[in-house]
Structure formats: structure tokens, C-alpha cells
Amino acid sequence: MNPITQELRFWELLYHLVNKEGMRLVHLSKNRDEAWIEDDRKEPYQIIRVVLRDLDWGREFREEVEKAKQRADDVRKKLSLRQANVVNLIVSLYEPVDSWALDGDRPLPLTAGGKKQLRTILITEGSKEEVMFPLATEWSLRETPDFIPLQQVEDPETLIRSLRNQVRKESDRRTEDERNLFLYGRPVFTFLLLFSIVGMYMLVEQEGSSTDIRTLIDFGAKFNPLIHDGEWWRFFSAMFLHIGFLHLFMNSLALFYLGGAVERIYGTLRFIFIYFMAGLTGSAASFAFNEQVSAGASGAIFGCFGALLYFGVKHRRLFFRTMGMSVLVILGINLTLGFLVPMIDNGAHIGGLVGGFFASAIVNLPQSPFRAPRRAAALLLTAAGLGSLLVYGYTKPQDGSGYLAYAQIGQEYYQEEEYTEARRYLTLAAEGGAESKEVWFLLGNTYAMEEQYDEAGQYFETALDLDEEFAPAHYNLALVFMEKGDLDAAEMSVTRALEIEPDNSQFQELAQEIERRK
Template sequence: MESLEHDYFFWRLIHHYVLEKGFRVLDKREQEFLLEDEEAKPRKVLRIIRTDIEFASWLRRDAVESVKQFERVRRHLRVRKLIGENLYISMNPPVDSFEDVTKPYFESHKKRTTVYTAVLDRRNTERMKLPDAPSIETVEELESAIFHLKQQITQITNAHEEKEKSLFLHGKPIATVILLCCIAAMFSVVEKNGGSTSVLTLIEFGAKYNPLIIAGEWWRLLSAMFLHITFLHLFMNSIALFYLGGAVERMYGTSRFLIIYFLAGLTGSIASFAFNEQVAAGASGAIFGCFGALLYFGTIYKKLFFRTMGKSVLTILAINLVFGFVVPMVDNGAHIGGLLGGFLACAIVHLPKHKTTYKQPLVAIIMILLLFGLFRFGINNEQKVSSPMVELQIGQEYLQQDELEKAYPFLKRAVEEGLDIPEATFLLAYAEAKFENYEVARELLLETIEKRYEFHEAHYNLALIYLELDQIEEARASVNRAIDLSPDDTYLDLQERIQH
């Protein structure tokens, strides 16, 4: 009977902490429970053990060993410091002295895990502030009371776990799969019609190109989300979308996910338009919007967020943002814009099964003002309207397609806007020569050679220009320099022509 009364006290104690104080069950066995107080700072974990202790040596060994267990719990919970407490429910204290065991133990010199130990019996009801128990006189009544306590603890634990799981399983990633298929299909079409590395092809299929957006083609802010540059770009974004997008769609549901995805992508595209003059494509802004959705979830369920995925999400996000600042070709404007857009979009639609609040329309107004402000800034930011490098790329691709009339204005603007690389003046010189503007072409080629003397193609073209101008000696000197730099057969043929 006395042993059963201690069992009853053990289950009443657990029942009190779980149902009355709101402790979370971390682990449970028949005679041992690990309970966590998420509200405590630093975090507190109780280890309640039902055992009968005879000698302090066993208690001492178990208490010392428990320090390692609490340290493992600390690392699992990803908290900086942890207070652990062993509560031994025993019919009698050890027969020998155990006062030294009640002193705190530390796991390491950093003292991140502190463990205390206490031995309790059923007479500690008042000390533990347990409510008065109903009068129980028979073994059957004790067994029945213990059974009901176990049942209630199991029910509340299971209900808590199911509630947490439901937060991550509200929907299925249907839209994520459809988006991935659309992105893959567009990449295939682009590759068959000029290639994803062709600036002209990307612009033709809807990439973000500032001059055309200013001209009225606003739809590019959305179409650019479905285009990717190179297979590696497609692969990396698809992997990110599969995992991040799938997680967000499960948490928010399909309809909310689509709103979050497209609002984040739109915000990222407008931010790219405002701060980046390059031709841009990719779903990166929308993917960073998924990061924003996870961060918003973390503001609503902070403890659950950091207990599950929080630190991993923050670490990966920080690495990507730092990478974006370090690598010049990464469009960090789109990334940060998408992150902010995704967070605000979540604040507008909110999580499923949450009541509508006055904050949602207010955030929607903020979102509209943000998009409008970014777009107006992009229009007024003349430095970001066009890029001399992009102009050069477009002009070069037109030349490769023998579209001289289309290439010329792009090459001209690239040079006039101060693109200080020899390729710019070299290609413009080629176009001027085709238009028989030989004097202009000569000056451009001389400028090219001044920037890069070893540019042997420029020496060769300059020799051709000199021939057109009937300056034979200059032509001979230029072709000789080209041959010295690179003895190409074409250069040797021109040398022979000049000699005859």
C-alpha cells in the first residue's frame, strides 16, 4: 500500500506539472519523465524518477550521469543555458549521507548545464504545492486514480503533439509541383529557341529588362519568375523551391501559398528593377519570400519555430544574404525584396485557422505603398534604367545574327555611356566599318589597342581599315603586329596580299 501511495504521488506530480503548469513532455518511460518549462529563462527541464533508493552511492552515480543527459537535451533544444533538476520519488531517503549530491553539477567548464537533485516522498505534497487529493482508502481506488492520471497525461500530451503537427500539415504541395513543372517547361522552351544564356532570348521570353518595363511591359515583373539562366541556376532554384515552397504550402495551404509566392516574386522583381540594371530572371525572389513566410510563422509560434527549424532557417538565410553581398552577379535586391514581400504577404493572409484582425488590411496598404514606392524609385533612378554592359551584350548577339541595323544603336549606347572595356569600342568599330565609316572605325580601333595592346583581332581589323583608306604601310605594320601576337592563317593571308 505504501509503495502504491508513492506511485500515486509520482503520477500526481507529473499531472500537476503537465496540466497545471503547462510543462511539455520531452520523453517518458514507465518510471521516468522528462518535462520542459518553455517559459523559463534559462530553460528548465525536470527529470522525475520513481525509484526506491537504498544507498547514496547509486544516487550519486545516477545524478552525475544525468548531467550528460541534460547536456544532450540542451543541445537538442538548441538553447544556450539549461537548468536541470532531478526529482527522485522514493519511499525513504538513502540510509547514508547524500547532502553532497544536492549541490549543483556542471557539464563543462563553460557551465552551460546546471543540474540540481532532490529526493521526495509523498509527504512533499505541500512543498510541491500540489492540490489536496481526494480521500483514498483502498488499493483498488489507488490503482483507479493512478490509471486516470496516466490517461489524462497521455491525452494532453497527444493533443499537444497533434496540434503542433497540424501546424505543419495544413495542405499538400500541389501548387509547388505545378510551379516546378512550369519553370522546367519554360527552361526547355528557352533552350530550344536560342538558349538560356542568350540575353536576346531571355528578353524575348519575358526576362526583367528595365528599358522595356519603363516602356510599358510591366508583365515582365512576373514572367521573369519563370525563366532561368543556365541549368545550374534552374537546378539550385528548383531544389530550394521544392523544399521551401513545399514546407510553406503545407503550413499555409495552397491558396495562401500562391498569394505569398507571387507577391514575394513581384516585390523581388520590382526591387531588382529599382536597384539592378542587369537583365534578370529566376524564381529567387519568390523563394526568398518562402523564407519570409517561415520567419512570419516564427513570430507567431516563436518557441515551436526555434525548437524545430528556426536556427537552421536563420543560418541558411544569413549565408545566402552574405553570399549575395559578396558575389557581384547575384541580384541581392531581388532576394531582399522577395524576403520582405513574403513576410508582408503572410501578414496579409495570416496562418490558417486564425481570426482576421485589423492589422491585415493595414499591412495590405503598407504592401501596396511599398510596391508603388519601389516602382517609382526605379523609374526615377536613371542610373538603373539601362546597363552599358547589357547594351553591349545585346549588340553583340545581334551582330552574331547578322542584324547590323539592330546591333548598331546598342553598341553605340554602350560606348557613349562609358563602358570602358576594349570589346565595346572593337565591336562598334566593326559596325562602323560595315557602314563604311572607316575614319570613325580607325579611331575606335586605335582606342581599343590603347586599352589592350595584345588584342590581336583589333590589329587585324585596323589593317583592313588602313587598306580601305589606301594607307598601305600602316596596314602592313598593323597586320605584322597581329601576326606577332597570334600567327593566325587569316592574318598571314592578309600579310601576303599587302606584300603583292
């Protein structure tokens, strides 16, 4: 085999693996005598190195093997295939003239077990068919590489140029196809969403405060009691509200990057469906498992994570070669924080994540084969999951915690001396099951401040029924009795308050005042 023939075999082998078998050319050296190929057709993935070398001595062979070992780890890292086996194919004129086998055994193409192994195979003109036939079986090739007999090649150099151009063209085509998967659409709707949530934040701040629970509820935050009363639109309106500037900033940043990436991959129409379906499932999960007032685009943003994970399922190798590990790490950190930080609505996050994944399965990726059964199954699973969340949320027993927001609103109105409004919300809290001693105590205060002492006394006594050691209720009840002229009852109440908090100067002063009046 002369040098031209040797180069021809090198390019015939590359052409077969890349153009006919669909393997991916990862790297081609500047001298075009070394190529790294990723066999990503099916698991377990492996890496193939094809190198063109003249090996006169066994020492040169072993040096080539060491060189392959050193480069293999870098290639594994680049491809995110740290455990992949590497097959090192050396195309040479002749075998080395001296002993060249590794560890006393000639490295024939036997199946390698384990992980992260490197196996070197020497290919000469006389051994090419002998070597490639078992490899074709081991690698599940559609056919054994076709090496053209030398007598049939009129112009080897022209044929080499043709093979080289075809390999490069196929590699460029595949690279362009992979690039186009990330650039199908433009992030038009993402910017519209950003404009909408920032605009809504400014409007909420103008009308009140984005951290004020009353303002948030007025503008459509997720609030279970009102959803139970028929305000289902809060599942969607809550997606456009944010609680404070930091919440807005973090979600806007996430939406800019994640939403932009998903809209580019899926296109605008698919992205709209994914975003709102994820937002709906996130809100439904929050409705089912979280009684607190909540707002934000987090559920829909986690749906973008779900959409990227679906892309990873469909294009696993491309996903992990590009953004895969970053997506998984960031997702893992956010979910962990959701379990560790009580204020984070992790139900909305997980619901949005799952909803975004299945919504992506419903619309599928652009230019993917249309598989109606799979998409129908995804639609049915999504509908069943969403329906289950809603049914559970609407039918589960209420523990009253969802109505604590009414108590908070009532307290805010009380502090603003708007006693009628305070009484209305505190009554809603009590009727909803948030029957804490503080609710009844504040209700009593709203009547007392308007000199309705009979009603005030009843609510203070109700608070004491829940906690007989609640000293402020005894004190306020003493004030009510004193205003009504019942000094004996007032004295009994303030005495009980002093038994609980004997060092309270306010209680002591009231006791002295009652004694003076008596």
C-alpha cells in the same frame, strides 16, 4: 507514504504540469516511473525530470543524480536546448536513512543561476507542500499542485489510471496539434509551379537557348532598360525563366522541398500570395541594385525561407525542435555564396527573403488569432519597402551597365553577319550610356562590312577618342582609308597600330600592302 500513495503523487504532479500548466511531455519511460518535461511556456526554457524512486540510502540518491546528469545532455540535444537548466524531481517514499545531501547542502528548490545546470530536489509525503510552493513561484505556475489528501481517495489505483490516461491524452493532443501545423494544406500549387517552369524551360530551349541573352530577353527576363520603357510585367515573367539546366535543376529542387513545406504549413491561397509577393520584391530589389539581365525563381524561393522564418517566430520551440537549424544553416550558406560569387543576384535573394517574411505576416498562419493591427502594420511596411525599391530603381542615375546586354546582343548579331540588327542593338547600347570603345569599334565594323566607309571611319575615331592605344581601331581605320584611296592616312594609322603592337603580323602585312600600293 505507501507505494500506491507515492505513485499517486507522481501522477498528480505530472497531471498538474502537463494538463493544467501546459508544459510538454517529452518522454515517459516504459515502466512509467520517469518522465521528462519541457517547460516551453516562456524563456528561459527549462527541462524538468520527474522520477519515481525508493531511496533507502544516500548512495542511491547520488546514483540517481548521476543518472540524471548523463541523460540530461541527450535530452538537451534532442530538444535543441543545449544550455537549458534541468530540475530533477525525485518522488520517494522517505528520505534516505543516512546522509544524502550534495556538497554538504540539502538541495532545496532555490533559484538556479547560470546555464546548463542540474538541480535535484527530493519530494516526500512530508515535504511535498514545502517543496512545491516555492517551485510554483519560481516557475510562475498558475497555482500550486493540488495533492489530494489520502483520506479523500477511495480508490487510489483507479485515480492513478485516470490521471495517467489524462496525461497521455493531453500529450497526444498536443503532438497532434503540432503535427497539424505542418499539414494544413497540400502542395498542389507547388507542383503546378514546377510544371510551369520546366515547361517554360523546354519552350525557351526549343525557340533558342536558355543561356542565350537574346532568347531570355524575348521571353521576359528582368532587363532594366525595357522595364524603364514600361515593360513592368518582367518583374513576374522573370520568375518562370532559368539560365541553363543546372540553374533550373537547383531551383526546382529547392522549390520542391521549400515550396512544398510552406504550402503545407500555410495552405494554397496563402502560399500563392507569399510566393508572388516574394518574387515581386526579389525582382524589385534586383531592378534597384543589379543592372544585369537576370532570371529565375530564386527570389520567390528565398521568400519560402522567409515564410519558414516567420513560422519560427510564431512557434519558436517547435521550429527549432524540427527544421529550424537546417533552415538557418542552408539559408546562411546560400546568402554567403551570394556575397562571394559575383554571378549570383544576391539583391533578389535578400529582397525575396524579406518579402516572403512580411508577406507571411500579412496573411498570418492558419488557425492563428486574427490580429488586424499587426497584419495592417506588416502590409504597410511591405508596401513601403516595395515602393522604395521601385522608386529608387526608376529614378537612380543610369551608369550604362544595364545596357551592356545590348552590346552583347549586338556582338552576337555581328558574328552571325546580321549587320543591321547588330547596328541597332549596338546603337541602343551607346545611347543608353554603355559607351565603351568596343561598342563604337563594333559599330564601325557593321558599317565597314557594308562598305559604308565614311560612317565606319567616324566610329573608329570615336573608339580612339576613348582609348588612343586601342590598336585594332587604328588598324581598321587604316583599312577604311585604304579602301577610300587615302594611302597616306592609311599609312599613318597602320604605323600607329604597329607602334602599339609591333609584333602583330596582321599589322605588318597591311603596312607592306600600303607601301606596295604607294
